[in-house]
Amino acid sequence: MGLKQSLHKMKMKYEGTKMAPAFNAIHTFLYLPNETTHNGTHIKMADDLKRTMNMVILSLVPCLIFGIFNAGYQHNIQIGLVDAAAGFFSPEFWNLDNFSIGAWKVLPLVLVSYGVGLLIEFIFAVIKGHEVEEGYLVTGMLVPLIVPVDIPLWMLAVAVIFGVVIGKEVFGGTGMNILNPALTIRAFLFFAYPTWMSGDKVWVTGAVDTVGQPDAISGETILGSLAQNNGFQQWDLMDQFLGFIPGSVGETSKLLIVVGALILILSKIGSWRIILSTLVGALTMGLIFNGVVSQGWVTESSKFFGLMDVPFWQHLFIGSILFGAVYMATDPVSASQTNKGKWIYGFLIGFISIMIRVFNPAYPEGVFLAILLMNVFAPTIDHYVVEGNIKKRAKRLKVKTA
């Protein structure tokens, strides 16, 4: 008797008990359940919730692997262990030294995120007596990718508890949440422990421990540097595109995010409308700021000059606007549902992201705030799109009857 049979047998035993949802979750995670429908026709679809989630996770895996290597690379390059990587497949980047340091820092983040989050999902499933939902599988993967590599693990655990309980479970679980849970977790961390979520220390592992020493490691990101009018430092455009820059764990490599975006769009899981309109919104805001600079309204003495002077297209290469557009804004639960609504929703995310990025030096990256804000407005946008459609059709009806 294989594992499959014994699991089916155990299922009968657990049937109707309090722990049944927890057991069923593990069961269906491993195998197809042995139940078949008994009557009526059912819609047959290949992409159930589980497969949708798996595709998103699949598209995130390259970012995670790159993030692990990058965490080590950023540390090693500063202590002089490796030289600057020349191309994407450079052995200076893909080597065991980088991997061992990165894995030691990043894998615990993944474990804590999944462990704590799934534990809470299980507890709520058992208390409420419903099935464990798959929603956390993606959230749990996103969370380690959007935090600084040096964040203390207990802070992450507290934030995950907060994000899952207050961001999702109080509204009724997966599919009912207003806000994106992964961003709720990040927002909680940002406001609760700002010293660990911003500034010029936390983005490269080891920077916090070496403050004030002669061999101190700088943990500054490009955005942080630009916000202080210090320019792009040593990172050129290729570094930014390939991702050899400090930042949150998984958002640095624009190349791999584009790959992930293609996977999501081709499998029709992510909405290309939202991704595209977010980028258009960001470019529009960038253009406006460029115009302000070229008109001479803002001069180099202004504290906003550094970020305003960034060429508008380069805003997509720095910070996490691309990651936010591809993986966060497209969250099907918290985004707008109507097609016209998706254009408006995405555009405003991009627009506001760059606005926050430039105008508020305390939040060098405003993408998560912009997405959370638009999450709140998504139902309103949908409401007016639907109302507008009804009105248009009602008018047509009148013309016909008149």
Add this chain to the structure above:
Amino acid sequence: MGLLSKKDTKLILDPLTDDNPITIQVLGICSALAITAQLKPSIVMAVSVIFVLGLGNVVISLMRNIIPSKIRIIVQLIVVATLVIIVDQVLKAYAYTLSKELSVFIGLIITNCIIMGRFEAFALGNKPWPSFLDGVGNALGYGVILIIVGFFRELLGSGTLFGFQVLGNPITKTGLYSIGYENNGFMVLPPMALIVVGIIIWVQRSRNPSLVEEN
């Protein structure tokens, strides 16, 4: 129960639990968000409201038969305003720093919906003694929530209680801070007060499902 009859006890105790002005009637939320970042102002606020609401209810109840109903809101406002000014002046005289800390929020007791609500709903139709008990009861219910919220926000947000560093010193890293604990800055911000109040409402309703409204 020699002092209070059964009905009177209900007047005092009900607002503390199943008829709480904040968690059940959802009134007076603004001040609960504004001044609960620390425990001391929460308590001062609670005491002030107990004074204003208890006395105000008595005054309104005494005048209930002579207030023309058309201008009753204005009369009520004058009564609250008078009492609030007394509180404000006393605080300024005897606890100046505290009064600075609470700033406009003492003055804003006037606009606290709980007070007008009790005047309208109870004092205008009841005798002074039950009105007094109702006022004190509701103010106590308000105060209890304020103190609970203030306790958690000060403890988790600043690591202190009444200004004493109960969790250790965050700068010299003693106590809990020596093992890497840090204050939760979000607790000090007003949104967290809303969430803490929400959690209290959640706990209360899951313990007593009869409070849950039907949709």
